[in-house]
Amino acid sequence: MANLYIHYPFCKQACHYCNFHFSTGAKGRDQMMELIEEELQMRASELKSPLESIYFGGGSPSLISTERITSFISKVTNQFDTVEGIEITLEVNPDDVDEDYLRRLKLAGINRLSLGIQSFSEKDLRLMHRAHDRKEAENALKAVKKHFENFSLDLIYGMPDSSIADWEESLSHALSYDPPHISAYALTVEEKTVLHHLVNKDKVTLLPEETVKEQYDLLVALLEQKKYINYEFSSFGKPNFFSVNNQNYWNGKAYLGLGPSAHSFDGQAKRSWNISNNHLYASGVQTRKLDREIEQLNTKDRYNEYIMTALRKQEGVSLAHIKNVFGKTHAAYLEEQVSRHLAIRNLFWDGDHLKIVREAKFLTDGIAADLFLI
Structure with missing residues (x-):
């Protein structure tokens, strides 16, 4: 089985901890999905088995118009074999969510959402430079829960100046919405990010590793009490709600990544990744000479x-x-x-x-x- 990943490299604003490839400019946004569709045609032969999942990531793919999403999903499902009940996930930011948008996503073919809450702490959200606040996160969760049975929350632990009690409050608040899936990640300081600069300038002090471990242990214990299954280190799901995309990645199955900086794997020994530059990516697609690195694993x-x-x-x-x-x-x-x-x-x-x-x-x-x- 195979999986399709779409990297949409645009965001409203830059989160201070993120080192993924993205742009906050508007130039090229409208054209990007056309380029991604063209790349798919160029690399169609790499999809050798039925698709089990389609995943829109980024960046902020909730900036893509629902018309574009509808068109892309339709083209993929008409051209390629897919399993019955294929999982189609879209990452969404809380500040992009309203009920009309969610209804249009369902009509487009999206059947799973990954909601980037990250934290319910206003202090944490400001430090991360997220575009939403706690109230927007709560409103988005209520709306998503109303319209989607299958959704996941992203949370971050190990935030600077956070106590065990702070993390427990944020996590317990997330659990009060009874999400079917939670992905939780420790804060990491990546080079060339605002957070990296703040840490180097001693303007932000990271938690001791032992405290981060205590927060992770609390995460595992609380979710276990609530009958979530820790099927992968960072992934917790209720029965029948494990992420197909996540499982296939960790099980070493083939995936085709489309868009600037997207990674691909043939399920055997070949890994490749596209250039992390929107302009050069566009030029490569238009000239049918895609700029990507290829690594053969020994x-x-x-x-x-x-x-x-x-x-x-x-x-x-x-x-x-x-x-x-x-x-x-x-x-x-x-x-x-x-x-x-x-x-x-x-x-x-x-x-x-x-x-x-x-x-x-x-x-x-x-x-x-x-x-x-x-």
């Missing part, structure tokens, strides 16, 4: 990537999969490398699946790195 890269992604998932690392795909030598290497983490009870075997204990989940990336081939 066996070590593929093994390490499997360890990293599998350990983040509920199912864990499959020893049988490693034997079948990489061979007995790699399986023996893994069994040797895990001994220390088994001894200190960070990891455990569930049959032939290696899993991480709940108390060590926050350390997942570091533990995975200890198991890499080097």
Whole structure:
């Protein structure tokens, strides 16, 4: 199965923590979806199996007109094979939401929304330079809940100057709306962002890692109480509401990324990404000479990537999969490398699946790195 990702590289304003490729200018906005449709035609042969999901990300894809969204979805579903009940997700900002807009999205074919709440704290929202406030977030949530059965909330923990109680209040408020899915991410300081500048100038002080871990542990505990399943490190869903797009990404399935800076993966060993420049992207599409980087993964890269992604998932690392795909030598290497983490009870075997204990989940990336081939 395959997945389609659309990167719409425009935003109303720049969030202080974001290092994704985007522009706050208006130039090229109207033309961008035409270019993305043209890129799809250029790369149609890369979609070799039925589509399971279409995901509009960015940027702020809620700036795309519903007419454009309707046209794009119609062209994709008419031209390519899709599974029954294909998941079609649009990322939306709370300040773009009203009931008429939501009705038009449903008519366009969108059947899942990812709502970028990030926080219910006014202090956090100001620091992040989000375009919405708490009241707009609440109103957007009420409207989305009225019109969409399947939606997700994005939240950020580890905010500067936030206490455990602050995070618990924001998280509990989110849970009061009973969303079917929540994605929660630790704040990261990326280079060339306003937040990076503020931290370097000592105008913002980051939380100690132990406090961030406590906030993550609280997240896991509270959502577990509310019967959410932590099916991937940052993803929590009610039964039947796991994100198809998320699962396919973490399961190493093929995806085709369209738009400036969009990444693609063939499901085997080839990864590619488009140039992160709107003008050069447009020129490449128009001349049919798309500017993109291509990386061929070797066996070590593929093994390490499997360890990293599998350990983040509920199912864990499959020893049988490693034997079948990489061979007995790699399986023996893994069994040797895990001994220390088994001894200190960070990891455990569930049959032939290696899993991480709940108390060590926050350390997942570091533990995975200890198991890499080097």
